Amino acid sequence: MDVIANQLFAGLSMASILLMIALGLAIIYGAMGVINLAHGEFVMLGAYVTWALQTHVGIGILPALPIVFIAVALVGLIVEKAVVQKLYHRPLDTILATWGIGIILQQLVRLGIGAESRFVKGPEILSGNTEIGPLIMSNYRIFVIFFSIAVLFVTWRLMTRTEFGMKLRAVIQNRDISECYGIESKRIFSITFAYGAGLAGIAGALITPLFSTIPTMGTGLVVDAFLVVIVGGLGSLVGSAVAAALIGEATALFSIVINDTLGRIAVLAGIILLIRFRPRGLFPTETRR
Amino acid sequence: MASIKARELYSYYGKSPVLQGVSFDLSPGEFLAVLGRNGVGKTTLLKTIMGLTDRCEGGLAFDDQDILGLSTSQRSRLGIGYIPQGREIIPQFTVRENILMGTFARPDGKREIPDYLFEMFPILDEFIGRRGGDLSGGQQQQLAIARALAMDPKILILDEPTEGIQPNIVKQIEDAIVWLNRERGLSIILVEQNVPFAKSASDRFLLLDKGRVVLSGKTDDLADEDAEKHLTF
Numbered sequence: 001m002d003v004i005a006n007q008l009f010a011g012l013s014m015a016s017i018l019l020m021i022a023l024g025l026a027i028i029y030g031a032m033g034v035i036n037l038a039h040g041e042f043v044m045l046g047a048y049v050t051w052a053l054q055t056h057v058g059i060g061i062l063p064a065l066p067i068v069f070i071a072v073a074l075v076g077l078i079v080e081k082a083v084v085q086k087l088y089h090r091p092l093d094t095i096l097a098t099w100g101i102g103i104i105l106q107q108l109v110r111l112g113i114g115a116e117s118r119f120v121k122g123p124e125i126l127s128g129n130t131e132i133g134p135l136i137m138s139n140y141r142i143f144v145i146f147f148s149i150a151v152l153f154v155t156w157r158l159m160t161r162t163e164f165g166m167k168l169r170a171v172i173q174n175r176d177i178s179e180c181y182g183i184e185s186k187r188i189f190s191i192t193f194a195y196g197a198g199l200a201g202i203a204g205a206l207i208t209p210l211f212s213t214i215p216t217m218g219t220g221l222v223v224d225a226f227l228v229v230i231v232g233g234l235g236s237l238v239g240s241a242v243a244a245a246l247i248g249e250a251t252a253l254f255s256i257v258i259n260d261t262l263g264r265i266a267v268l269a270g271i272i273l274l275i276r277f278r279p280r281g282l283f284p285t286e287t288r289r
Numbered sequence: 290m291a292s293i294k295a296r297e298l299y300s301y302y303g304k305s306p307v308l309q310g311v312s313f314d315l316s317p318g319e320f321l322a323v324l325g326r327n328g329v330g331k332t333t334l335l336k337t338i339m340g341l342t343d344r345c346e347g348g349l350a351f352d353d354q355d356i357l358g359l360s361t362s363q364r365s366r367l368g369i370g371y372i373p374q375g376r377e378i379i380p381q382f383t384v385r386e387n388i389l390m391g392t393f394a395r396p397d398g399k400r401e402i403p404d405y406l407f408e409m410f411p412i413l414d415e416f417i418g419r420r421g422g423d424l425s426g427g428q429q430q431q432l433a434i435a436r437a438l439a440m441d442p443k444i445l446i447l448d449e450p451t452e453g454i455q456p457n458i459v460k461q462i463e464d465a466i467v468w469l470n471r472e473r474g475l476s477i478i479l480v481e482q483n484v485p486f487a488k489s490a491s492d493r494f495l496l497l498d499k500g501r502v503v504l505s506g507k508t509d510d511l512a513d514e515d516a517e518k519h520l521t522f
Contacts, residue, residue, distance in 0.1 A: 169379075173381060177379070180371045180394075181391055181440065182366050185362075
């Protein structure tokens with residue numbers, strides 16, 4: 001029983017990180033139909049910005065979060081304006097282009113900072129564990145779980161309760177008519193892309209105490225985040241949340257029953273089966289064609 | 290009130306020129322009817338004014354300002370209210386959100402829905418919380434007109450606003466269009482298949498065939514045989 005409870009918690013912790021990464025992917029795809037293969041590198045950049053702030057400026061993870069968000073969002077904005085915006089009508093080419101950007105970002109970090117793993121200290125205030133009977137939960141992981149829920153809530157409010165969100169939803173449903181009513185769809189897309197990148201950056205910042213900070217760290221994470229987006233239904237916020245929880249927990253539970261590697265295979269097999277029967281994911285939404 | 294001047298407009302979808310040298314003038318407060326058979330470029334003319342075609346050459350001025358180089362959203366903010374064919378309201382938005390969307394084109398940034406819209410189309414007030422997609426065709430058309438009016442436009446351009454709409458609402462929409470022109474002084478360009486209404490409402494007409502103007506002038510001077518010749522199949 002103890003093992004299961006602890007694994008459930010580990011699964012939830014993993015799910016919360018996946019959710020933050022997947023949210024960015026989901027809104028970028030949902031809004032613009034762009035599959036952003038540089039997303040993992042945005043996560044990596046977030047981690048390195050956090051490392052740089054801590055090592056060179058002495059700013060801890062928590063106060064660094066807003067700075068990381070803005071920094072990575074800016075990188076996203078530049079990528080969108082310089083490359084993605086030119087390829088709106090060529091979705092396949094955006095996949096290739098963003099992949100290339102990802103490689104460039106990765107190599108820049110490798111050349112500039114080095115390939116060796118960097119260490120980032122977790123926040124002092126969240127050190128230690130909370131124990132409920134046999135269940136031992138790291139305070140930092142608890143914080144990340146709640147933080148990701150807050151990010152989901154803020155994103156949902158942004159989409160449904162703000163003028164920006166309304167404009168974005170209008171553009172998703174009918175771009176030409178949105179333009180006819182003063183909405184600059186290009187601007188909306190740029191901001192959306194930047195916001196998604198910023199979320200990836202925050203995820204990268206938050207995982208620094210949990211993962212090793214290396215130039216290739218984003219690649220594995222973004223694969224899982226893509227699985228989340230596909231299982232959840234492309235472009236759906238709720239879907240992403242449910243799918244993140246499902247995949248996080250399934251991975252954690254399978255790895256008790258079998259082992260990590262076989263557990264991973266079992267999860268992938270499960271996803272293939274699910275996609276076979278629900279090709280548009282659990283919560284399909286209308287997206288731009 | 291606003292004027293539009295078009296000179297030798299050529300407008301393209303891909304490489305095919307749909308409009309081929311269209312010129313016309315619309316004076317402030319005037320009502321221009323654009324007539325012609327299906328596929329002669331009427332809708333394209335309106336889309337060209339909004340900048341929705343692939344490419345456009347010639348001269349197009351709004352209140353003596355050249356607008357061919359402006360983006361669609363910039364043109365809308367000058368005060369051009371476009372009511373497209375098929376209404377194109379946002380189905381997932383509520384009636385309120387759809388109307389509010391019109392205010393995004395206001396240059397002053399105000400987000401108020403003018404009260405007279407609901408006096409003109411009381412059904413919109415009644416259905417304010419419903420989703421646009423759940424309304425009937427006629428109600429959607431009223432919504433599309435209200436959306437355009439919410440931006441406080443200087444000119445309205447309407448593409449077959451009574452097409453496929455139940456007869457009792459057709460009358461209401463026609464009356465509203467005439468009222469907007471006569472009482473609120475809005476310049477209007479109307480694409481219409483319903484020739485009797487177009488003739489009774491408009492000051493001037495433009496008769497298109499194969500992307501060109503074949504006849505234009507005061508509506509009162511439009512002879513029935515000319516209309517017959519270019520409008521029947």
